[in-house]
Amino acid sequence: MWSSYLYVAQRLTAFVLAPLVLVHLALIVFAVQDGLSAAEILGRTRGSLGWGCFYGIFVVAAAIHAAIGMRSVAAEFLRWRGWGLEASATCFGLSLIVLGARAVAAVVL
Amino acid sequence: MTHPHRNQPLWWAFALHRVSGLGLACFLPLHFLVLGSALNGDAALDGVLAWTESGPVKLAEMGLVFLLALHLLGGLRLLALEFLPWRDGQATLAALAGSVSLVFAFIFMFNVI
Amino acid sequence: MNRADDTLAVEIWKGGTDGRLAAFEVPLRANQTVLDVVTWVQRHRDPALAYRFACRVGMCGSCAMTVNGKPRWTCRTHVAKVAVERHLTIEPLRNLPVIKDLACDMTVFFEKWQAARGRFEGRTTRHDEVVQLAPDTPARVAIDAGIECINCAVCYAACDVVAWKPDYLGPAALNRAWTLQNDTRDAGQEARLAAVAGDAGCHNCHSLQGCVAHCPKALNPTAAIAGLKRAVFRAALSGDL
Numbered sequence: 001m002w003s004s005y006l007y008v009a010q011r012l013t014a015f016v017l018a019p020l021v022l023v024h025l026a027l028i029v030f031a032v033q034d035g036l037s038a039a040e041i042l043g044r045t046r047g048s049l050g051w052g053c054f055y056g057i058f059v060v061a062a063a064i065h066a067a068i069g070m071r072s073v074a075a076e077f078l079r080w081r082g083w084g085l086e087a088s089a090t091c092f093g094l095s096l097i098v099l100g101a102r103a104v105a106a107v108v109l
Numbered sequence: 110m111t112h113p114h115r116n117q118p119l120w121w122a123f124a125l126h127r128v129s130g131l132g133l134a135c136f137l138p139l140h141f142l143v144l145g146s147a148l149n150g151d152a153a154l155d156g157v158l159a160w161t162e163s164g165p166v167k168l169a170e171m172g173l174v175f176l177l178a179l180h181l182l183g184g185l186r187l188l189a190l191e192f193l194p195w196r197d198g199q200a201t202l203a204a205l206a207g208s209v210s211l212v213f214a215f216i217f218m219f220n221v222i
Numbered sequence: 223m224n225r226a227d228d229t230l231a232v233e234i235w236k237g238g239t240d241g242r243l244a245a246f247e248v249p250l251r252a253n254q255t256v257l258d259v260v261t262w263v264q265r266h267r268d269p270a271l272a273y274r275f276a277c278r279v280g281m282c283g284s285c286a287m288t289v290n291g292k293p294r295w296t297c298r299t300h301v302a303k304v305a306v307e308r309h310l311t312i313e314p315l316r317n318l319p320v321i322k323d324l325a326c327d328m329t330v331f332f333e334k335w336q337a338a339r340g341r342f343e344g345r346t347t348r349h350d351e352v353v354q355l356a357p358d359t360p361a362r363v364a365i366d367a368g369i370e371c372i373n374c375a376v377c378y379a380a381c382d383v384v385a386w387k388p389d390y391l392g393p394a395a396l397n398r399a400w401t402l403q404n405d406t407r408d409a410g411q412e413a414r415l416a417a418v419a420g421d422a423g424c425h426n427c428h429s430l431q432g433c434v435a436h437c438p439k440a441l442n443p444t445a446a447i448a449g450l451k452r453a454v455f456r457a458a459l460s461g462d463l
Contacts, residue, residue: 007425076386103144113291
């Protein structure tokens, strides 16, 4: 039953991520025409509540989505089962949230 | 041992979705660390970004754009498959997702060169 | 290899899981099926060869084997369609324990059928009136799409998720569960939904569609499993799981 709820979380975060990734891709492909610079990135994001929320939601959804995905890969390709698998996937997700929150704080605050 | 039963387009669509997801999950911590370097001031972030100007890194970035587009479009195909009424032509949809991802990657490459 | 134009080079699996391929030369015939080839080998070359068949007309689902790497119903597979340069490799089905030669132990396959609660559970007795099922309702159409399964386990052998996660219920059992979830006369739908939402359940499917590609009856277990996934998704969100 537990993995059913993970499936639901995987699909819910996918629904959240789809439009966010689309905007992210558009920014990467079309907005970064003349090279990346800290001034350009930070000029857009510093003090912006909108971009803060955008990247905040992005980080949480991506962390959950990636952790559940990695759990499936480990279970299927490494035949990993049990509490070790659950603990590792949880640690991976939490690390992503911490690192991601730090990154969002760095570019927004 | 070869597995001829796998040689069908949707098996490869699955393989690409898995590989792109794995690649993105491995890249994500690095991505966050780079952006986090802005905590140490603009110059620190610029220092890392200067490194991305080199050729091989640019090629790797193009690969990441391709993986992200592929995982997004492949994921949208799976959501449509699971949540909308069934439609045939799954292999066509998968091929479409792959081609559009390549287009994204090439536009990115032409923009940054 | 030097051989006459009217013969077929056949390699057949002999032994258990740790067996090996044995080579045979079989006369080529018009309209010959793969099952005909296996039967010829047993009658003329190797009387101890173990394999299963019953109806020979694609109804009983007992003759499935791996032919040149792909799972197939051998009684309805013509040699002309699958032989590569007059060569055939015939092995037992994947994902099932081999008993001997081409005969697999189907126990797990049928146990999973039961674990997915793939049996009709009535709520009426012989004293009640027969319930009508209108043929054009969406539920009845969904049942029709999946009901022709002959339990041959070709989909189960083609499924890589079963290979990677041996507990996974698999396409056949879940396809059966979906037909019953659409049956308005069935009384076991709540328990069945819980069964297919378990850790071995429908959400393990990654829609690789090997089952769809290889099902000899042209059924679509992936679409059935997607239906179950939607039902589990709804139940989880509304707290009914």
